[in-house]
Amino acid sequence: MKNKQFLLAARPVGLPTRQNWDYVETEVAELADNQVLIQVEYISLDPAMRGWMNDGKSYIEPVQIGAVMRAGTVGKVLKSTSSEFSEGDYVYGHCGVQKYAVVGIEGLHKIDPSLAPLERYLGVLGMPGMTAYFGLLDTGLPKAGETVVVSGAAGAVGSIVGQIAKIKGCRVVGIAGGADKCAYLVNELGFDAAIDYKSEDVQKALRAACPKGVDVYFDNVGGDILDNVLTQIRMKARIVICGAISQYNNTTAVKGPSNYLSLLVNRARMEGIVVFDNVANYSKAATEMAGWIAEGKLIAKEHVVKGIEHFPETLLMLFNGENMGKLVLKVEAD
Amino acid sequence: MKNKQFLLAARPVGLPTRQNWDYVETEVAELADNQVLIQVEYISLDPAMRGWMNDGKSYIEPVQIGAVMRAGTVGKVLKSTSSEFSEGDYVYGHCGVQKYAVVGIEGLHKIDPSLAPLERYLGVLGMPGMTAYFGLLDTGLPKAGETVVVSGAAGAVGSIVGQIAKIKGCRVVGIAGGADKCAYLVNELGFDAAIDYKSEDVQKALRAACPKGVDVYFDNVGGDILDNVLTQIRMKARIVICGAISQYNNTTAVKGPSNYLSLLVNRARMEGIVVFDNVANYSKAATEMAGWIAEGKLIAKEHVVKGIEHFPETLLMLFNGENMGKLVLKVEAD
Known part of the structure; x- marks a missing residue:
């Protein structure tokens, strides 16, 4: 089982370029206790990611050189050693720019693909x-x-x-x-x-x-x-x-x-x-917004680019103003 | 009765210079109905005055070219055709950089020189x-x-x-x-x-x-x-x-x-x-601060320069950081 990952290779000066990333294919690690293996299906691309690539104090730690690039993701649990998640669950988390993630359960939460398309949990419901x-x-x-x-x-x-x-x-x-x-x-x-x-x-x-x-x-x-x-x-x-x-x-x-x-x-x-800061009230907000969507008062739009290999140039679409609605990267190319 | 006045002669570019002012000696006008003649004793010098000299929209109208420069003042009522003020009253108002002011009563309020030195009503009590x-x-x-x-x-x-x-x-x-x-x-x-x-x-x-x-x-x-x-x-x-x-x-x-x-x-x-914006609550604040002064918890300091003729260079003390405490100009030189 081959993973596909984008690692931060170097901190960018100005717009990120291909040289800021290492694309690697690696073996997926074995699960330790209380971990899950997630198959990432959609990766969120956000302007804030540019800040995470910089060194220095901010509201969140910078991504370290050589680490998988941080990103919000939705995906499916393939294996679990946690009592809280089971195989087949769909989850939101910060699993990074990779096809498979072996992670602890902190920050993961279940989402329901029957209520909304998966990618919407990275947009209006995320x-x-x-x-x-x-x-x-x-x-x-x-x-x-x-x-x-x-x-x-x-x-x-x-x-x-x-x-x-x-x-x-x-x-x-x-x-x-x-x-x-x-x-x-x-x-x-x-x-x-x-x-x-x-x-x-x-x-x-x-x-x-x-x-x-x-x-x-x-x-x-x-x-x-x-x-x-x-x-x-x-x-x-x-x-x-x-x-x-x-x-x-x-x-x-x-x-x-x-x-x-x-x-x-x-x-x-x-x-x-x-x-x-509002994490305690996310579900209340998501419920209200889902209601507005159902009533036709709130239109959600995702801009989906396919193929994790296209991550570097897809991220740049944000800074070039090329996306309309929420920009997401679908891991699979088809 | 000769007035001494500083008029705004030209809008400054950068620091005001002597060329931005006209110093004039004029006759004091007769009182119309509901006006008072005030002998200005102290003139407040404030950083905000620099903004009033500029053209353009701000929180207050700019001073017009040829007009007496706006300034907060304390002084004594010499004559009155208003039922609200009598000869001998001391008043705070925006009477401008001049020795005598003939003004309507809007914005004037009485102050009590027995409670605090007059100049203090331009500082901590102003x-x-x-x-x-x-x-x-x-x-x-x-x-x-x-x-x-x-x-x-x-x-x-x-x-x-x-x-x-x-x-x-x-x-x-x-x-x-x-x-x-x-x-x-x-x-x-x-x-x-x-x-x-x-x-x-x-x-x-x-x-x-x-x-x-x-x-x-x-x-x-x-x-x-x-x-x-x-x-x-x-x-x-x-x-x-x-x-x-x-x-x-x-x-x-x-x-x-x-x-x-x-x-x-x-x-x-x-x-x-x-x-x-807080004008409705000034007196409550002044009472509380006067109490702190009486208890020795709040020290008020005025920096007094004497002689209205020195207005142009005294104003510059603010921008050169030469004052310590509230800068005021005493109209009389002695």
């Missing part, structure tokens, strides 16, 4: 969905009638943020790259407006799309777009800092928001979130 | 004190045992912030420029530690002075010091954005905080404040 749900509702605190702006709006988190804000009665404006994504946000997801940052003057477009100003900004991108939104916030606005994908591959310092003094002028707040 | 009190307590939310860091710590606001944090049982670290100021913070105001940003590596000094990290940062300065503190914040830290004096005279863009993603890693918050 980390991106939880990030959107708790980040928007608990930190953004949107009220009906307010204006919510989200960047990375066609991505895994942003598309859910915007739809939840619509469910809560807000005016919702998405910022995304390209006419296709913008059309998708307005025509399929029901956003009130979308701004194509690649072809529009974002600040001017924001003024037009948010005539009353911005009450909540959910930021996935940082950089110039954060600065543009800062010029349009209303009094007591809440800015949720979820990520800064525009800055993750910088080879120079992160661009701090030059317009941050707008927080002062507008008595506004900028607050960071990390989804793991 | 805007800077209110800014410190509400900014620290309502937005910083310090808890006993937490570590509070304040920049501009020897200034009008910072010195009060640090002392209130001590009263609330916090470990307090001040950042100020120069050995004299640092000694004053520790020896006279009871701060636990002080960092001289002019001679010390602020980040290293913060690590030493805040071994558990920073729970509350009250920022008066922005720039590199804000970035340094961002690297040392604890989980769920609160950063109060009160001002950014290091940036007010920039001729290039404001330096945004490059380390703002520390908010994400630490689930921390950065929030702006404007003192005017």
Whole structure:
């Protein structure tokens, strides 16, 4: 039984390249006590992975050189020496970029493939969905009638943020790259407006799309777009800092928001979130979101690329803005 | 009766110079209905005045070219056509940089010179004190045992912030420029530690002075010091954005905080404040602070410069870090 694995070979400078990865085929290890052997079926590709490749203190340990790249995964239990998991169970876990994983049971939880397609547990019913749900509702605190702006709006988190804000009665404006994504946000997801940052003057477009100003900004991108939104916030606005994908591959310092003094002028707040803080409430959120999906109020979309061998270039799709919806890698090529 | 006035002659680029001001001597106008004539005795000099000299949207209208420069003042009512104020009353108001002011009664309130020296109503019992009190307590939310860091710590606001944090049982670290100021913070105001940003590596000094990290940062300065503190914040830290004096005279863009993603890693918050939002509660705060002063727990210090003619160079003392405590200009030279 041959494993296929991507190991972190070297820490990237700027965008990761093929040289940052070692692809290896290895023997699958024997199980020790209280372990499971998982056949990974889908691998989650997330902007946060770029941060995990860096050395230094963050909200989670960096991936070590020579280690299997960390990733959220869903898969099937093939063998188990744990009383909590049995052969045939489907599980979510951080099993990494590999075909088979021999792991302890910490952080694993069962999922039900009869309730939703497996890959959806990496999207709206997984980390991106939880990030959107708790980040928007608990930190953004949107009220009906307010204006919510989200960047990375066609991505895994942003598309859910915007739809939840619509469910809560807000005016919702998405910022995304390209006419296709913008059309998708307005025509399929029901956003009130979308701004194509690649072809529009974002600040001017924001003024037009948010005539009353911005009450909540959910930021996935940082950089110039954060600065543009800062010029349009209303009094007591809440800015949720979820990520800064525009800055993750910088080879120079992160661009701090030059317009941050707008927080002062507008008595506004900028607050960071990390989804793991809400783990105790994940199932409540997943239940509510599954309900919205069933009612047709929340559309989940996964962008599936097939073949674990394509991991290096598929990861780059995130940074090039090529995915629409949640990007996942299916381990098998067929 | 000759008035002495400083008018805004031109909007400054960078530090204000003598060319930005017109000094004029004019006749004092007659009173219309519901007005008062005030003899201004003390003029408040505040970092915020630099912002008022710029054009563009802010939390308050810019001063117009040719208008008397806006400033907080205390003075004596010489004549009144209002039923609310009588000759001989002492009042606080925004009467501007001039010896006499003929003004409506909006924004004026009586003060009692028998309870505190007049100039103190521009400091701890005025805007800077209110800014410190509400900014620290309502937005910083310090808890006993937490570590509070304040920049501009020897200034009008910072010195009060640090002392209130001590009263609330916090470990307090001040950042100020120069050995004299640092000694004053520790020896006279009871701060636990002080960092001289002019001679010390602020980040290293913060690590030493805040071994558990920073729970509350009250920022008066922005720039590199804000970035340094961002690297040392604890989980769920609160950063109060009160001002950014290091940036007010920039001729290039404001330096945004490059380390703002520390908010994400630490689930921390950065929030702006404007003192005017608390006007309904000023008197409660002033009463509490007057009590602390009477008990010897809160030391108020004013830095008085005499002679309205010295306004242009005295204002610059703020930006050169030359004042210790609240900077005020006494209109009369003697």
